[in-house]
Every structure is written in structure tokens, then in C-alpha cells.
Amino acid sequence: MKAAVLTALLFAATATAQWLTYPTPDVPRTKDGKANLTAPAPRMADGHPDLAGVWNTQPGYTGNLAKDLKPGEVSFQPWAEELYNHRVSTEGKEDPQAYCVLSGVPRENVVPYPFKFLNSKGEIVILYEALHSYRQIFMDGRPLPKEPNPAWMGYSVGHWDGDTLIVESKGFEENNWLDNSGHPGTEMMRLTEKFRRIDFGHMNVEMTIDDPKAYKKPWTVKLVFTANPDTELIEYVCDENEKDLKHLVGK
Amino acid sequence: MKRSWSLFGLIPALALTASAQWVNYPTVGIPRTANGSPDMNGKVPKAADGKPDLSGVWEAEDQTYFRDLADGLSPDAVVLTPWAQALQKQREERDHVDDPLAKCLPHGVPRVNTNGMFPFKIIQTPALVVILYEQLGLFRQIFLDGRKLAADPNPSWLGYSTGRWDGDTLVVETSGFNDKTWLDTFKGRPASEQLRVTERFRRNTFGNMEVRATIDDPKAFTKPWTTTPQKMHLQLNTDILEFSCNENEKDLQHQVIK
Numbered sequence: 194m195k196a197a198v199l200t201a202l203l204f205a206a207t208a209t210a211q212w213l214t215y216p217t218p219d220v221p222r223t224k225d226g227k228a229n230l231t232a233p234a235p236r237m238a239d240g241h242p243d244l245a246g247v248w249n250t251q252p253g254y255t256g257n258l259a260k261d262l263k264p265g266e267v268s269f270q271p272w273a274e275e276l277y278n279h280r281v282s283t284e285g286k287e288d289p290q291a292y293c294v295l296s297g298v299p300r301e302n303v304v305p306y307p308f309k310f311l312n313s314k315g316e317i318v319i320l321y322e323a324l325h326s327y328r329q330i331f332m333d334g335r336p337l338p339k340e341p342n343p344a345w346m347g348y349s350v351g352h353w354d355g356d357t358l359i360v361e362s363k364g365f366e367e368n369n370w371l372d373n374s375g376h377p378g379t380e381m382m383r384l385t386e387k388f389r390r391i392d393f394g395h396m397n398v399e400m401t402i403d404d405p406k407a408y409k410k411p412w413t414v415k416l417v418f419t420a421n422p423d424t425e426l427i428e429y430v431c432d433e434n435e436k437d438l439k440h441l442v443g444k
Numbered sequence: 445m446k447r448s449w450s451l452f453g454l455i456p457a458l459a460l461t462a463s464a465q466w467v468n469y470p471t472v473g474i475p476r477t478a479n480g481s482p483d484m485n486g487k488v489p490k491a492a493d494g495k496p497d498l499s500g501v502w503e504a505e506d507q508t509y510f511r512d513l514a515d516g517l518s519p520d521a522v523v524l525t526p527w528a529q530a531l532q533k534q535r536e537e538r539d540h541v542d543d544p545l546a547k548c549l550p551h552g553v554p555r556v557n558t559n560g561m562f563p564f565k566i567i568q569t570p571a572l573v574v575i576l577y578e579q580l581g582l583f584r585q586i587f588l589d590g591r592k593l594a595a596d597p598n599p600s601w602l603g604y605s606t607g608r609w610d611g612d613t614l615v616v617e618t619s620g621f622n623d624k625t626w627l628d629t630f631k632g633r634p635a636s637e638q639l640r641v642t643e644r645f646r647r648n649t650f651g652n653m654e655v656r657a658t659i660d661d662p663k664a665f666t667k668p669w670t671t672t673p674q675k676m677h678l679q680l681n682t683d684i685l686e687f688s689c690n691e692n693e694k695d696l697q698h699q700v701i702k
Binding site: 215218289293294295311312313314315316320325326329333335344345346425426427428430431432433 | 469472499547548549550567568569571572574576581582583585589591598600601602683685686688689690691
């Protein structure tokens with residue numbers, strides 16, 4: 194529940210003025226009225242797990258997506274290692290996110306702001322509180338585009354493998370930052386995300402980064418999202434009253 | 445291959461990248477005329493719950509209401525309070541350099557619907573309608589689950605929205621705004637935290653929707669006023685693109701006061 198605690202701290206100032214306490218319908222509850230996070234995962238009419246709802250990421254990956262991996266599992270190409278070291282040593286002063294540019298995926302999956310999955314006809318939409326952004330995952334069987342315009346969020350298609358939603362994405366920006374420390378991503382990146390809601394309150398997530406331009410082999414990050422019912426996303430406007438940039442001087 | 449664009453969309457800029465996008469992926473369920481072309485006057489599709497289905501990619505017919513939200517109304521229909529008059533005058537005298545949209549700040553409601561250069565996508569589910577806007581990559585959530593508007597919401601650019609069906613019209617009520625929004629671009633009409641917007645979305649045919657917005661803001665206007673019907677057109681075989689306002693931004697340095 195660390196994520197919930199972190200979120201509570203961030204939002205405490207405005208909690209009473211928001212829709213942050215409006216009860217989510219169809220939430221399984223324990224006797225004391227709290228959401229029962231270990232109740233079975235809800236299912237959609239077609240039998241697949243229903244991923245809809247507000248989620249929080251597992252804390253700890255914002256700074257370094259690869260924090261759990263052993264040395265060598267993230268096997269940089271030489272130029273990418275040089276760039277990564279530069280980004281670390283300059284304390285992230287070139288981070289596009291600091292300039293309110295979209296942070297894209299997989300980074301949006303590891304920031305300490307909630308996000309909301311939504312089912313629609315032929316697609317799953319994820320609304321991200323961070324940077325007030327969204328992503329469409331097409332479930333209508335279309336192939337990934339051959340030569341997409343580079344985008345921070347990329348282009349995503351999904352399909353079900355049993356109870357696991359598999360999302361394939363490509364078409365990313367060249368100068369991508371996969372986390373705060375600056376693991377590089379390039380236009381060649383393919384991202385595969387596997388989402389499996391194991392019970393009401395938990396979703397196992399696997400993210401595989403396959404970017405032969407930046408890394409000698411694919412690498413995979415595993416973490417768990419926690420359901421965050423009875424609350425809502427709030428508006429996040431990066432450019433408003435921005436006071437940080439002048440302090441971002443690096444070394 | 446990055447798309448070049450102008451924040452105010454006065455320069456058509458969409459043609460450059462069309463071949464590289466999902467903009468030609470076919471829309472499903474298009475009614476056809478006898479000769480096989482899309483029948484934009486065809487029947488309005490229904491959602492599973494029997495309501496009109498507003499889902500799809502839409503775009504304002506042109507920039508009429510983006511420029512002047514009161515287009516087509518008589519001057520005595522839209523009467524600014526002295527507070528609003530002074531603010532509007534200041535905005536004009538400063539040559540519109542203070543428009544939040546130029547600083548990548550959200551354009552507020554109902555202005556967000558009105559820019560005919562950028563499409564938006566309606567995602568309709570029974571208890572929640574989400575609108576994804578291409579410009580600034582914004583989204584709005586409209587709750588149809590019976591909740592009331594918050595009594596004392598944290599001020600925001602896009603407000604807090606609830607919706608209900610009045611026959612075939614989706615009626616969206618929004619409050620909880622900050623006092624920084626501009627209701628339109630050329631006029632720069634102000635709004636205050638007291639602003640309450642009622643939008644009425646009515647899909648008339650397969651390809652056409654009309655939106656009327658009522659502006660009720662006793663601090664800015666002496667009485668509520670309602671726009672003439674804003675025409676929105678369904679965009680076929682296309683999708684919204686990513687828009688990252690701060691990326692490669694070159695305009696702001698040219699925003700200078702005369």
C-alpha cells in the first residue's frame with residue numbers, strides 16, 4: 194500500500210475539495226466497508242478480465258526502471274551507455290519531461306501518479322494523470338503501422354492471451370527517456386507489455402524493452418499495479434506556475 | 445516527419461504526414477449510399493443501452509466559435525460585466541499575448557470543442573463519457589453515474605463534468621473552473637470561478653452533430669447566454685494524433701506586444 198500512501202501525501206491538500214472520495218460502484222468490500230483488494234478480478238461480458246479502474250504503480254521504479262535487474266541484464270550498446278552515463282552525470286537536466294514534453298511509455302507506467310484504464314468498443318484507453326495525457330490501445334485486430342510518425346506514447350495494439358492482455362507498441366521517439374535516470378529509447382524500440390489482473394486489487398505487469406539500437410538484447414521489468422478505488426484522477430497542468438526549470442542546472 | 449502546426453491552427457498543417465499514420469484505417473459501421481460512398485446523413489448509431497452513440501472522431505466545422513463563441517448572437521445577448529469588460533479590453537490591448545493556449549495551458553470549456561483544426565474523439569460508455577482532444581492531448585471525463593457536481597471543487601482549467609440524457613441529447617454540466625480561461629480567441633471573453641457551462645451534444649445524423657453551450661457566469665456576464673448551434677462533423681477512417689505542445693516550440697518568442 195505504499196503507493197496509496199504516497200498518493201495520499203501528494204493529494205492531501207485538496208482532497209476535500211475534489212471528487213476523490215466518491216465511491217466507485219461494483220467494488221467488492223470487506224465488512225468494514227473498505228475495498229477488498231484480494232477479491233476475485235472482475236470480468237467483462239466477453240469473459241476477459243476487466244482492467245477498468247484507477248490504478249497506482251508500484252513505487253520505486255520512477256528513478257530507475259531497471260533497479261531489480263542484475264548487472265548485464267541491461268546490455269547497452271556503447272553509444273547508449275555513453276548517453277545514459279551523460280544523463281546521469283548531468284542530473285537529468287535535459288530530461289524532456291522537465292520541459293513538459295510527454296514522458297511516453299513505459300515511463301508513464303512507473304510515475305507516482307494514478308492512471309485509469311477504460312474499456313471501449315475496439316480499444317482500451319489509458320488516461321494518465323501525469324502530464325494530463327492518454328493512450329489508445331487498439332483491440333480491433335489492426336496491425337501496427339509500418340512507418341508511424343514518431344510519438345512519445347507510440348502506437349499500441351492489444352490482444353488477449355488467456356487472462357493476460359498483451360500490448361505491443363512501436364513508433365517511439367528517438368530521444369526517449371524510459372525513466373528519470375535516462376535509460377535511452379530509440380525509434381527502433383518495440384515495447385511489449387503484459388497486464389494480468391490477478392485479483393480485484395492487483396495487476397501483474399511485465400514490460401519488455403526490445404530496442405536493438407540501444408541495447409544488445411531485450412530486457413524485462415516486472416512490477417505490480419495496485420487498484421485505487423473510490424477516487425479519481427485530478428487535473429495536472431505541467432506548464433502552470435512552473436518554478437522548477439530554473440533550478441534544473443545539472444552539473 | 446514531425447507535423448508542423450500552429451497553436452491557433454490558422455495554417456492548415458495536416459497534409460504532410462497523412463501517409464505515415466493510422467489516419468487511413470477504415471472506420472467500422474459506416475452506412476453507405478447506393479453508390480457505396482459514406483452516407484453522412486444516415487441513421488444515428490445506438491449504443492447497447494439504446495442511447496445515441498456519440499462515439500467517434502469529430503471536428504468542428506470551422507473556427508467560427510473558436511474565434512467568437514457568440515457568433516450569430518445579437519450584441520445584447522452577451523453583456524459583459526464591468527469586471528469582464530476591463531479584462532477583455534486588457535487582453536485586446538496586450539494583443540492577445542496572454543492567451544493561455546499560447547503557453548500550452550488548456551483552453552477550457554467550451555473553447556476546447558471549437559477549434560476546427562484539431563479533431564477530438566468521443567469514447568462513450570454507459571456511466572462515463574470521455575473526450576480525448578488532439579490539441580494539447582487533453583482529456584475530459586463526463587460522469588453519467590448520477591453523482592452531483594462537487595460543491596467546492598479545486599479550480600481547474602477543464603472543470604468537473606456530469607452528464608445526463610435528455611431524450612437524444614447528451615447534456616453536460618461543468619463547474620469548478622479557474623478564473624484564467626478565455627472563452628474564445630479573437631474576442632478573449634473572460635470567465636470566472638463562477639462559470640457554469642451546459643453543453644448539449646446532439647448527433648443529428650451519422651455524420652453530423654450539433655453542440656450548443658450555455659455560459660452562466662454572473663461575475664463575467666449580466667445574464668446567461670447560449671451559443672448558436674456549433675456544427676461538428678464525423679471524421680471517417682482517421683484518428684487523433686499525438687500532440688505534445690512543448691515539443692520544439694518556436695512560437696512563443698514571437699508573441700510580442702505591439
